[in-house]
Amino acid sequence: MYELDVVNVFVGPDGRGGNALGVVREGRTVPQEMRQGLAAEWGFSESLFVDDARTGLVDVYTPGARLPFAGHPLVGVAWLLRRQGEDVPVLRPPVGEVAAWAEGEASWIRARAEWATGRRTEQFRTVAEVDALPAPPPGDGWLYAWAWEDEGAGRVRARGFPRRGDNVVEDEATGAAALALTAELGRSLTVRQGGGSSILTRFHHDGTVDLGGRVRWDGRRPFAPAAGPGDQRAAGAGCRPQDHEEDIS
Structure with missing residues (x-):
């Protein structure tokens, strides 16, 4: 056992x-x-x-x-x-x-942006458009759909769709995709994903990103x-x- x-x-x-x-x-x-x-x-x-x-x-x-x-x-x-x-x-x-x-209530790791491969990010105009997406949206390949909740504060609404043919239709919280988005935008983020998950990131100019959460x-x-x-x-x-x-x- x-x-x-x-x-x-x-x-x-x-x-x-x-x-x-x-x-x-x-x-x-x-x-x-x-x-x-x-x-x-x-x-x-x-x-x-x-x-x-x-x-x-x-x-x-x-x-x-x-x-x-x-x-x-x-x-x-x-x-x-x-x-x-x-x-x-x-x-x-x-x-x-x-x-x-560890920092306070959060557990953290530091990873290189190039390790977060195989996930395509797509920006939508509004949070409502992200929320209205079917699960999964039409198409192939890993999709990270996102929109700004508050661009000035670095707050993002996101949903993750693996679309890989297994039983995971929508990923509730996706660290590698949040890491990739952080590297693309070149700034630290607070990501609200799925039904209530919260992902914290910190961007570094040396090509690394800190990833943390409860x-x-x-x-x-x-x-x-x-x-x-x-x-x-x-x-x-x-x-x-x-x-x-x-x-x-």
């Missing part, structure tokens, strides 16, 4: 929103050939396996692909490890070293991959994470 922690990343200031992330803290015990199947079974926009908490070595998957970099999983796992007494100043996904730290723990559940090849189903699949809550502090 393994354990899966679920955290919500980029929770809004009123406690709503947040993008669910599945984290296997003892990732080194899960063979790599099983991970993609598990990520597809769980259905989170991203799932993360911690291969070495001491050195920050992590492995990230969507339901259909392994990712070299992803924003919300790294913000989320940095918070989770810190909550459990593992203060990891550097995370190491396949793309390279990512600094991680994180909430939403429970833990056991899972056991099935014995049959290619059939890695979680024990109790379909149950809510809070059905197996316990203290993680």
Whole structure:
């Protein structure tokens, strides 16, 4: 049996929103050939396996692909490890070293803008136009639709549509896309995405962007991959994470 922690990343200031992330803290015990199947079974926009908490070595998957970099999983796992007494100043996904730290209620990472690839941003004239978009809009490829809420204050309304053929129709909060938009605009932002998520960014002229937000723990559940090849189903699949809550502090 393994354990899966679920955290919500980029929770809004009123406690709503947040993008669910599945984290296997003892990732080194899960063979790599099983991970993609598990990520597809769980259905989170991203799932993360911690291969070495001491050195920050992590492995990230969507339901259909392994990712070299992803924003919300790294913000989320940095918070989770810190909550459990593992203060990891550097995370190491396949793309390279990512600094991680905490400021007040927010968990932060620093990443390079060129790591946030594969997402097209499109500006709309008004927030109402962004809110009126169907999920997903017609077309192919990852779309980050956005409009200014308050340009002077750097406040943005955004929605994210992966359009990649898996079960994630709309991403509630997308760190890499917010990072890409920050780099394109050349300024720090506060992004309101999805149904209530809040993403904070800081632009730096050296090509890096800080990405941060609030994180909430939403429970833990056991899972056991099935014995049959290619059939890695979680024990109790379909149950809510809070059905197996316990203290993680």
